Amino acid sequence: MTAAYVGAREVLAVEDVPSRWVDKDTGTPRVYRTIVRLLLDDGSEVYGCTKCTYTAEKVTSVASHQRAHGPRDTSTVVAPTRKKPGPAAGTPKITQRPGAGTPADRTIQGRPTPGDRQRAVKAEAALYRIRDLIDEVLPR
Known part of the structure; x- marks a missing residue:
């Protein structure tokens, strides 16, 4: 305008x-x-x-x-538009191995892997310890 x-x-x-x-x-x-x-x-x-x-x-x-x-x-x-550089010809594609990365990558078709239960139990125990420490410092 x-x-x-x-x-x-x-x-x-x-x-x-x-x-x-x-x-x-x-x-x-x-x-x-x-x-x-x-x-x-x-x-x-x-x-x-x-x-x-x-x-x-x-x-x-x-x-x-x-x-x-x-x-x-x-x-x-x-700025003039530019194409993003791609991989060079003949370069192999790097893929992430199964079981690595985010928790979503560690699940197979939505099912938990065998190590997920152990990690959940450890995390829950750590939360209880933190809660006990907070109760010691700040009584209810």
């Missing part, structure tokens, strides 16, 4: 504004997501906010205006 008119001048074109940052991989300049260049009918240009109709002569003025729209907007610069 940018301004259609700036004062009495009509906006003829809207262009992206390149930032001072350059993408490290491609070398192309990044562009602002929330700031655009407005070309007016008298040949002059101003910069505008894409969230409202605010315009200014300098990019920095519009950038500082962005705070009016709420907390700091960290997405003012759009």
Whole structure:
């Protein structure tokens, strides 16, 4: 939502504004997501906010205006999209062995494994010891 008119001048074109940052991989300049260049009918240009109709002569003025729209907007610069690097060709897939990992990984089709009962009994005994210690310190 940018301004259609700036004062009495009509906006003829809207262009992206390149930032001072350059993408490290491609070398192309990044562009602002929330700031655009407005070309007016008298040949002059101003910069505008894409969230409202605010315009200014300098990019920095519009950038500082962005705070009016709420907390700091960290997405003012759009980085070119990149694919996430995948495994190299021929690399074997690493899988987790059964019985390791989270408790959900240790159960087989929802049934507890033989060691689960022993772990539960030990945990319950530890809870009773903690409860007894608390009762010693803070009697009821």
